[in-house]
Amino acid sequence: MTEFTTQPLPPELQQALEVLEYRQMTPVQAASLPPILAGRDVIAQARTGSGKTAAFGLGLLSKLQPDAGQVQALVMCPTRELADQVGKEIRRLARFMPNIKVSVFCGGVPLRPHLASLVHPPHVVVGTPGRLQELIDQGALSLAQLRVVVLDEADRMLDMGFEPAIAGILSQAPKDRQTLLFSATFPEEIRALGRRYQREPEEHTVADGAVAAIVQRFYEVESPRKTDALALLLADEKPDSALVFCNTRRDVQQVADDLAQRGFSVLALHGDLEQRDRDEVLVCFGNRSVQVLVATDVAARGLDIKDLPLVVSHGLASDVDTHTHRIGRTGRAGGEGLALSLVASDERRRVIGIEEQLGQAVRWERIDLSRRPARPAPPAMTTLVVDAGRQDKLRPGDLVGALTGAAGLPATAIGKIDGFATRTYVAIERSQANKALEKLKAGKIKGRSFRIRKLG
Structure with a gap:
């Protein structure tokens, strides 16, 4: 792998890469990031998990003007799961960029909260084409100031029938935008998509080892x-x-x-x-x-x-x-x-x-189906749910402090913490889970009492 080149990046993004311990570029990053930073359109073939999100995430973040309160970057994804993942990664990369707002809009949830959040437009929007088209049709999502569009896993979006929505969205975007297209496969439909919506794109097929x-x-x-x-x-x-x-x-x-x-x-x-x-x-x-x-x-x-x-x-x-x-x-x-x-x-x-x-x-x-499998061991972790989240100003560090402080847990017993708007999930070593639950219920987090329960 190539050493991660941070020289063309703003200092805030260089700092994020250092904190996140990005040491070397993956093949897709080495191939696509330089032309992205140079403002070129790019069409790249790379498998999922190859590091492409960081490549286009760094590219679009480097183009933002934080003081301009308009949508400047748009990422289209085929599924809610991918959109959520992309949104989280872009937020991680933007952690040292002040006042950058990243919003994720996908179907399967009520439209009204999305409409309300767009009263104050984010800098970056990530979402599925169907929901993005709805927001545009409602007049809530304006692409007038858009600088960068990313079509992530474009082959899957075409397979799912999103081409009409993609066409409708891109017809609302400025003609001088930068368009980046990433796909795991390169059928003729993907090449036609590039010819239709991109301007002399650099093409990269990454042989991912x-x-x-x-x-x-x-x-x-x-x-x-x-x-x-x-x-x-x-x-x-x-x-x-x-x-x-x-x-x-x-x-x-x-x-x-x-x-x-x-x-x-x-x-x-x-x-x-x-x-x-x-x-x-x-x-x-x-x-x-x-x-x-x-x-x-x-x-x-x-x-x-x-x-x-x-x-x-x-x-x-x-x-x-x-x-x-x-x-x-x-x-x-x-x-x-x-x-x-x-x-x-x-x-x-x-x-x-x-x-x-x-x-x-x-x-x-071959497999011998006459055998009986051994009974599996239980998982190492148990999940606790705190019925409070970002809207309550509850941060992961607050929960870690409560667990290692009054609850008396060693830091090594605390696993991954996932925060949502109204709830927070924390993984605890199974042997310590009941103790953690009892102590948190009896005590307070940031001086407040929250409902806490074991999941499952």
Whole structure:
């Protein structure tokens, strides 16, 4: 990897990179960041987890005029999960830039709060095309001062039928804007999108060596026995966390219920969940208080779990690109990962496309379904919920202070803290969770009493 070059960046962004310990650029950052900073349009192919968010995040933040209270940068994403992740990363990079406001607007939640928040326009907007188009149609979101547009995971947005919304949004943007397009695949539809909306873009196809760090194994298992095989593989591998993909919402819930009956710590993620339930599922999986997440492909985009060791396809993906996105959840940013696929006889033909993409035969292994899996150990962490958040001026440091102070917990017992507008989630070592709950209930945080409970 190339050493991270901070010279062209404003001092506030250089400081953020130092604090966040960005030492070296990933291949996509090394290829795309220089032309982005130079103001060029860019079209780049790179897999999820390759560091592209930091590349376009640094680029758009470097173009902002903080004193101008208008939307100056717009990032379009295919899913709520990816939009939330991108918004969080841009906020992290902008931590030393005073008064920069980043807002995330996605469907699935009421429109009214989004309309109200746009009374004071943010500098950066991240969202899904459908909701962004709604806000423009309502006259709430103005793109008149837009400087940079990013289409993130553009191939997925086209697959989801967002092209009309994208066209409507870009028709409202200034012609002299900078347009950045990132995609995991480069079909002709993506190239046509670039030709239509970009001005002489620099094109970069990044051969990401991280893919080689993912070991893939395939098992031929008929559908009625797939969950038996899944339980055995999870028990054998003993991962701290594992992401299991199913092709339908019904299968997701069924597999999650079956694993729970076998003693696994498991949650389900699919499109029928309310937003708050989705948030809590992702929080618990991300902070290691749940070991197994069973999901539809809605989680294949935007789910960024560091050091995820294992991905399993309970049902083989219907196309090669979806399979690639699934296994891309593990082995991120050059790390090692393991991807297992359970293949029924009527799914064997789908493996041909995977082999063509790999340029070699896949690795088939056998599994003894007569064995009984060992009962899994519980997760290392437990999640506590504080019914207060950013609106109550409750910061992660306040919670850490209460836990290590009056509650008497060692700092090493405190895991990831996730803050939302009206609630805060904190992961605590399982052996310390009851003590932490009792002490927090009996005491105060910042001199105030809040409702605190254990999640799940």
